Amino acid sequence: MNKYNANHIRRVILDMAYSGATVHIGCAFSIVELLAVLYRKHLQVDPANPAISTRDYMVLSKGHGVMAQYACLHELGWLTDDDIKRYFKDGTRLKGLADAHVPGVEATTGSLGHGLSVAAGLALAAKLNKTEQTCYALVGDGELNEGAIWEAALFAAHFKLDNLVVIIDKNGFQAMGTTDDVIALGNIEEKFRAFGFDAVTIDGHDETAIDAAYSSMKAARNGRPKAIVATSVKGKGVSFMEHNNIWHYTRLTPETYAAAITELGYTA
Template identity: 70%
Template structure:
């Protein structure tokens, strides 16, 4: 069985969302390939010790997309089948936002704009220790409205954190509408370039292109922090969820769950 198969990760997300009768499916689906490729080929971790001192860091700043990361942690074995089945239920350790008490989760997030400052701090700490550790931080495009994102970006450039990769999930939506309707972001790549980041743009669902982009960015030791601008589809993988922001807050019922699973099985 290939670890971090995107189809299986999406199925796990559906299982969690249905069993927990919870929301944020679309924003989890848009980052599945970005996380699957990262965990499969690039993120250094010890499967026997989620807190290994030499691990790379993965900070999910858009903490409401955490089901996708939980599904990857389940692939490693840090989360059990029972954890997945009891997602968002009484007594579970898996809440609807990223929680640092869970093995493999580096920062409690969900209050948007806070994860990148944490990631910058982790990257700086690794530099100060002369440790060969990368820090990947995934942010949403709507999250770029937060001023703390740009304060952290200024700091990262000032301290030449070329071990930091900011992954921007550009799915074009935020909670209450499109990013263009709420606050137009313009050219996101150009903005990060202006903050002296080394920038690449990628199709956020093309696993080969994502793999090559991660490889390029992590090997460029040029004193510049990195940004991967990933063009994605909110709700990717299930046709009736794609590009439909209603799935930011809509819960699955038996019929929509079965229909979504059938689509994923048809793609396998």
């Protein structure tokens, strides 16, 4: 099996969600390919030392999608099989939102809108230290409702943080409905361009397009921060979860777990 295989990552997410009797499956599924390509090829880390000072940073501002990141950290070897089995259970170190106490998780997030500010600060520090580090921040489209996102965007452009790559998971939903119904976002790519970013819109499940976007953005050290608007499907990979916002907060039953695992090509 290829490292960071998307179907395998989704299988691990389902196992965590079922074992922990917890939620946020759909919003983890929409970012699987974005994280898989990042960890497979672009995020520069030392597998033997998660805290090495020269590492690239990955800030999951969309902290409720953390099961997808945990699955990648498991592939990397920083989380054990036991960690995965004990997700969301008493005494576990893997909580339902991103937690900086976990190796490879750079910020405690879940209170939406703050992760991008953390990422911008890390990117500025790297600039001041004259390193070649890249800082990636993954935010949800619903998270763009938060004013702190746009304050961070202004900050990033002002300090010419061309080592900052913001990845927007544009799945069209947030907890209480569609983004168009809650607060319409308009053209997200144009908004980031207006804030001084290089920006591009891609298919958030096309690994070739994702790879190309990461490569081109990292190479363009031109004084402009970067934004990749990734159009995605909430619940991607399991037909009864796709575009179905009930899976933001719905827990798996034995029947739905078995059905989802089967769709991914595995045996429950």
